[in-house]
Amino acid sequence: MLKTAEEICKLAPEECAITAGDTHGCLYYIAIVTNDTQAALAHCRAKIDIFEKLDSRGWRLAQAHSEMAESLNAAGMYEEAIAEADVAIAMYANCEEPEYADWAQMNKGRALGSLGRYDEAADVLEKYLMYREQEFGVMDTESHKFVLLSALTVARLISPELTTF
Numbered sequence: 001m002l003k004t005a006e007e008i009c010k011l012a013p014e015e016c017a018i019t020a021g022d023t024h025g026c027l028y029y030i031a032i033v034t035n036d037t038q039a040a041l042a043h044c045r046a047k048i049d050i051f052e053k054l055d056s057r058g059w060r061l062a063q064a065h066s067e068m069a070e071s072l073n074a075a076g077m078y079e080e081a082i083a084e085a086d087v088a089i090a091m092y093a094n095c096e097e098p099e100y101a102d103w104a105q106m107n108k109g110r111a112l113g114s115l116g117r118y119d120e121a122a123d124v125l126e127k128y129l130m131y132r133e134q135e136f137g138v139m140d141t142e143s144h145k146f147v148l149l150s151a152l153t154v155a156r157l158i159s160p161e162l163t164t165f
Contacts, residue, residue, distance in 0.1 A: 021050035021060060028067050032074055040071040059099055062091035069107035073114065081111035102128065 024047035031040035044067050051061040065088035072081035085101075085108035092101035105128040112121035132140050 017050055017054050018060075021047050021054070021064070024050070025064070025067065028071065032070065035074070037071060037075040040074060041068070044068040044071050057094070057096045059092070059095050059097070062088050062095060062099070062101065062104070065091060066101065066104040066107060069104060069111070073107055073110050076114075078111040078114045082108055085111065102132075 024043040028040045028043035028047065031037070031043060044064060047064040048061065048068060051058070051064050055061055065084055069081045069085040069088060072078070072084055085104045088104035089101040089108070092099045092104065105124055109121045109124040109128070112118075112124060
């Protein structure tokens with residue numbers, strides 16, 4: 001169905017541009033869950049290209065950069081993922097209707113942790129948890145702490161000299 005939507009969008013590119021970008025977003029996600037990082041990267045690039053032209057101050061472009069960071073993480077391109085996450089974080093802050101960069105923060109933390117930069121990863125993830133608690137309350141933060149604490153515990157087991165977690 002998504003491939004059909006992609007083909008229909010090609011028939012009327014101007015009228016369907018937002019739909020085409022969103023379709024690339026769906027196809028990126030399918031590529032991520034099926035471990036096809038090259039397809040994920042290609043769909044993210046296409047989505048970024050579309051929204052750079054159509055929605056440069058909106059959340060869609062920021063989301064596309066965050067998705068690119070996730071795809072770069074999946075491809076093992078961690079430095080590039082950090083840079084892309086930073087782009088997404090800055091874009092979210094400067095959207096016409098500012099939003100918080102939840103997934104971009106997590107993608108950055110994942111990349112930092114994957115590079116063994118655990119203190120930096122912990123800082124990023126702690127700021128993320130503080131935001132969630134302020135915005136949505138303690139129960140929201142508690143639901144996220146288990147996953148993040150598990151990731152940081154695994155990092156500590158891999159690198160026992162860490163004491164800051």
